Amino acid sequence: MLRDSYGRVATDLRVSLTDRCNLRCTYCMPEEGLDWLGKPQLLSDDEIVRLVDIAVRELGVTELRFTGGEPLLRPGLVDIVRRCAALRPRPRMSVTTNGVGLERTAEALRDAGLDRVNVSLDTLDPEVFRRLTRRKRHADVLRGLEAAHSVGLTPVKINTVLMPGLNEDEAPRLLEWALERGYELRFIEQMPLDAQHGWTREGMITAEDILESLGRRFRLTPEGERERGSAPAERWLVDGGPARVGVIASVTRPFCRACDRTRLTADGQVRNCLFAREESDLRGALRSGAGDEEIAELWRAAMWGKKAGSGLDDPGFLQPQRPMSAIGG
Template sequence: MTAPKTDWRNPGPAPTEGPLIDTFGRIAGDLRISVIDKCNLRCTYCMPAEGLPWLEKDEILTVDEIDRLARLFHSLGVREFKITGGEPTVRRELPEIVERVCALDDVDVSITTNGLLLDRLARPLADAGLRRITVSCDSLLRHRYAEMTRRDAFEKVTAGLAAAKEAGLDPVKINCVVIRGTNDDEAVDFARLAHDGGYDVRFIEYMPLDAERTWERDKVMPAEETLAAVSAAYELTPVAQDTPQPATAFRFADGAPGALGFIPSVTNPFCDSCNRMRITAEGAFRVCLFALEETDLRSALRAGTDDAELERLIREALWHKWPGHKINHPDFVRPDRSMSMIGG
């Protein structure tokens, strides 16, 4: 991390031009936009079985508001956009949202989804301009998938993955949250799926972002242990990366088309090089997944605020970004929001 030029707690005025930057020299170029807080699963590490109090329709950003914010961030140098939820595919206007963001120049646009509705949406999303997609799937066993998500929907996920491939989306990534004692015994099975099916599987450490606050550190499966288990079954070749990435990436030494990534979100966070920002479904701007403060962009939008003032709010929030979330420190404070409320 670049040494701060000033105290991030009291940094003085934010820059008024140039890239979106914080006091540590981190340039923010990746924006995750949540388009809805609702989800059609009830994953045990995310929300209660009965779900959460959902936002009213008029509380979430409209398509035009999302479009305006995407254009503004694009004008400020953002080129990576991830559409998230909740579950983004349950929002009826998702193809239109994707089409508008994809229409921006020189952008990399993707979505993260649980895949349940991809059997009918993969093609419309591809037609809207989407080129790649990430599907969250934490077990390849039907009964375990049902236990973890509280829905017997594994066959819908496999159908969605097949539809994504058929629609020409490439790569099709699979995010697997690895929980010790729950699904850590499936790491090699997921690697086999990547190897034989040409998928890009990412193993993610279990993070304290569940609404019921039942997260336990003992259930965190370190990424290095998952890597060791997979390496015992497959010879892997490290992938050189030009820019800092959260995942340590590998390909198969035998030339198989799939890929693997290991993301040590808890044991070795990537705060030093983090370039991510988030906008929640109701328009709250967050400069860190674990942020304890937010900037209300929706109210500003609906009050008729011009782009110059919106830019000032964004730059000011980013200028106060902390060094990191302290997840491995005694004084770590987890956010009030769960992952589904923040946006993946």
């Protein structure tokens, strides 16, 4: 298993398929984009499937999440999903996407074996969307959500980041809209993972801010720690349930003690924490002819060195050199 020195076991693997994205969200990257990885640096489709197979067969991974960048930009995504669905034991599989290309790919992904999707949507206002993402693709995202729901990639989860002066007042409206359509909404605190390194704690909409805003329209009842398990989102029943809303408070309410995640970047580096400043190279081992057990041992060693927490509460916290788009969500 992928056990660390604090007794935590990683069973959830996040696989970044690309660092590229077709949006330019203000809290993620500059308008001009970034210096993307070249094709020789990226893991091939075969290399991704082999590493996932090792993780599932040798290391006890049961949950698989494909991320980016924007994973729908990966030409081989559907085939990667199909091949991973054939692994034994079969992992549960999901994709985190901005939803722009989901309308045209949802059915193919479902047929390949994908179980569900997480879609980023920060606003219901097309103009605010344009200001946040620097693109006019709001309608595409809404159609993508509808397509995912209609083909059964459920529960469809929506990830929302609230930003001061842009969409900070939209929480109640977003929740009402999501509940009407059967989507599961989760608010995420803005994290220090932007390429510009412009994040400040003082400029962040916190979990308390979000809950206070929602509480003015809805009655929220904590679902409880036992139901949450290792999930990053704290969840509340809305008006007595069964509908729920989640808040991922990585900054103000860290959940490191129950973390069960390991991450693989698009260029084949293992990250044992989203906020880690160190990585372990699996691509080099793959391409030098290492066997499955050797790669598994490298992965185990990488996870054993995982720190107790993210360090966000440390006054000396240093943001990772890689931004979120290059790490994978």
